[in-house]
Amino acid sequence: MKQLILSLLVSICLASAVYSQGTPSNTTNTANTANTGISSYQGVAAGPIDDNNYVIGPEDLLTIFVWKEPDLTQTIAVRPDGKITLPLLNDLVASGLTTLELKEKISSGLKQFITEPTVTVIVQSARSQKASIMGEIARPGTYFINGPTNVLQLISLAGGFKDFAASDKVSVIRNENGKTVKLKFNYRDFVKGKNLDQNIQIKPGDIIVVP
Numbered sequence: 001m002k003q004l005i006l007s008l009l010v011s012i013c014l015a016s017a018v019y020s021q022g023t024p025s026n027t028t029n030t031a032n033t034a035n036t037g038i039s040s041y042q043g044v045a046a047g048p049i050d051d052n053n054y055v056i057g058p059e060d061l062l063t064i065f066v067w068k069e070p071d072l073t074q075t076i077a078v079r080p081d082g083k084i085t086l087p088l089l090n091d092l093v094a095s096g097l098t099t100l101e102l103k104e105k106i107s108s109g110l111k112q113f114i115t116e117p118t119v120t121v122i123v124q125s126a127r128s129q130k131a132s133i134m135g136e137i138a139r140p141g142t143y144f145i146n147g148p149t150n151v152l153q154l155i156s157l158a159g160g161f162k163d164f165a166a167s168d169k170v171s172v173i174r175n176e177n178g179k180t181v182k183l184k185f186n187y188r189d190f191v192k193g194k195n196l197d198q199n200i201q202i203k204p205g206d207i208i209v210v211p
């Protein structure tokens with residue numbers, strides 16, 4: 001009876017994960033698909049990130065708001081080289097900076113053109129926060145992580161295991177301090193209530209492998 005109740009709870013968790021993360025988009029990167037055979041999906045965004053400590057990365061979608069300066073206010077994506085282009089300031093390095101640091105950098109640059117500029121930087125979509133899943137999974141690919149996401153939720157978002165997947169041998173490949181580490185996730189044990197701590201939070205850059 002205890003195992004049955006736990007299985008029901010896991011099923012509810014899976015359904016909740018699909019609902020909260022959203023349905024994968026049908027839009028794919030055609031060039032990427034042609035080269036790798038893997039499509040990219042994106043769950044429903046959790047909304048703009050209002051966090052001065054968020055570290056900006058390539059592909060992040062930013063809104064730069066300059067008070068009383070509509071010509072300088074715009075929504076722009078960080079280029080692959082980590083830069084953005086703004087009126088008056090031209091190219092600025094944004095990748096690697098927090099939103100607060102970028103705000104201060106833009107404000108400092110605009111002072112030669114505007115008296116006491118008031119700048120706000122909002123992350124509309126954290127596109128640099130991505131993790132990949134591959135192997136015996138319904139929809140392998142790279143997924144945007146717009147909020148806290150654990151291993152089980154990403155598996156659910158990717159459509160779940162295929163029929164012959166070794167769900168007891170799932171691995172999370174992660175780079176920590178320049179070293180590659182391999183973390184185990186045993187789905188069969190998890191649904192039995194064993195080692196629940198193995199359902200770790202996914203980090204940007206993680207690769208989940210389902211043999």
